[in-house]
Amino acid sequence: MVPHLTTALTGPLLELERQFLDNAPEIEKWFRTQWQDHMPPFYGSTDLRNSGFKLAPVDLNLFPGGFNNLNDAFMPLCVQAAQSAVERICPDASSLLLIPENHTRNQFYLQNVASLVSILRLTGLDVRVGSLLPDIVEPTVLELNNGTTLTLEPLRRSGKRLGLDNFDPCAVLLNNDLSAGIPPVLKGLDEQWVIPPLHAGWHVRRKSKHAECYDRVAREFATTIGIDPWRINLDFGVCGQINFQERTGEECLAAQVDALLTRIRAKYKEYGVTDEPFVVVKADAGTYGMGVMTVTDASEVIGLNRRQRNKMAVVKEGLQVHEVIIQEGVHTFETVGExxxxxxxxxxxxxxxxxxxxxHTERGRNENLNAPGMQFKPLAFDTSCIMPDVDLAPDAPPNRFYAYGVVARLALLAASVEIEETEPVHEIGEAA
Structure with a gap:
């Protein structure tokens, strides 16, 4: 099943996908050389938006929480990739400790953890799940709605290592994005790998830094295959002096919104795009679609009402928002069903x-879809996004998915660069 696009597949979309097809050997060669210079994250997920004339990532998550939404047909690919990731970091690994979020009541998230455990165990690893929750004082079995179970165990710290009772793992894998900061039990684990590294957590990570790294990656890639980088990239701005509750910093935000909309209008005119430009204002740190608003005019961010301010002021773990990224909006022309x-x-x-x-059946094509009421439709990317078929049309399933895979890997590469450039001089909790 491939999504339906409401626009005719005869214009810039086909042109962009054709560029990917025609340059597939050069693209794969380029990626190989990049991965020789940059260590990929253990895992990641990226949200893409396809406007018909532009295909770009709008978010990159280094602690993905939707493995339960993948089609079962992906399992062999997941296991092979996980094996490669483990061998790259800890070649002699036989055991791994997984630390999830504290969402013990979120069935969908727990099913994600169970799916991740299944993938990792099929690589030959002994995988157990340690909980940061203080009320987990003994092994606790959770019954999941899909008929599976998940066992959470209390963490045990021993010197500079972290494990469980009678379990001393080679590495600690986080599926917790550290929005609330680094728990003391994770600090100073100098004798174990902690993956992703602690500085990849949202307590220090910024979307604007990732956007900057992606901009550089996209420009180099675009030069390689001869396209305008704007076709795969998002323009953006930053405002680091906002306080939504106290209504300060609105002028900074409005100025950034206006400047970005002006640049977008110029590109729309260049490409003959008749859609109304918009930007997305997001908290510069955080996930779960919190702290997000769509704006079509700078005046819309001046004098926000109480409901709007409350929505933007606080994100996951109750953290106050004082920094926002203003990101070019990308209309999505893709629909599945209604x-x-x-x-x-x-x-x-x-x-x-x-x-x-x-x-999302209640959101428009210029709105954030990561919101209550969203649904997930697992689709088997039969070619795993890396095997285009040049004998088929650019929008045929293998070729559409290949285009997805190219842009998603660009975002992952940007995350690699981001992690490298933000690494503290003395990393806390990661082996040298």
Whole structure:
């Protein structure tokens, strides 16, 4: 199943996908050389938006929480990629400790953890799940709605290592994005790998830094295959002096919104795009679609009402928002059934391992779909996004998915660069 695009597949979309097809050997060669210079994250997921004339990532998650939404057909790809990721970091690994979020009541998230455990165990690893929750004082079995179970165990710290009772793992894998900061139990683990590294957590990570790194990656890639980088990239601005509750910094935000909309209008005119430009204002740190608003005019961010301010002021873990990224908005022309849709691509190591569609029947094509009421439609990317078929049309399933895979890997590469450039001089909790 491939999403339906409401526009005719005869214009810039086909042109962009044709560029990917015609340059596939050069693209794969380029990626190989890049991965020689940059270590890929253990895993990641990226939300893409396809406007018909532009295909770009709008978010990159280094602690992906939707492995349960992948089609079962992806399991062999996931296992192979996970094996590669483990061998790259800890070649002699026989055991791994997984630390999830504290969402013990979120069945969908727990099913994600169980799916991740299954993938990792099929690589030959002994995998157990340690909980940061203080009320987990003994092994606790959770019954999941899909008929599976998940066992959470209390963490045990021993010197500079972290494990469980009678379990001393080679590495600690985080599926917790550290929005609330680094728990003391994770600090100073100098004798174990902690993956992703602690500085990849949202307590220090910024979307604007990732956007800057992606901009550089996209420009180099675009030069390689001869396209305008704007076709795969998002323009952006930053405002680091906002306080939504106290209504300070609105002028900074409005100025950034106005400047970005002006640049977008110029590109729309260049490409003959008749859609109304918009930007997305997001908290510069955080996930779960919190702290997000769509804006079509700078005046809309002046004098926000109480409901709007409350929505933007606080994100996950109750953290106050004082920094925002203003990101170029990308209309999505993809629909699945009656809902507007956007692809979400999952990766492990430097491999694409599958994906699904986020669908929302109550949102427009210029709105954030990561919101209550969204649905997920697992789709088997039969060619795993790396095997285009030049004998088929650019929008045929293998070629559409290949285009997804190319842009998703660009975002993952940007995350690699981001992690390298933000690494503290003395990393806390990661072996040298």
């Amino acid at each position: 809902g507007v849709a956007e692809p979400v691509v999952y990766m492990m190591d430097h491999y694409v391992v599958g994906g699904f569609y986020r669908i």
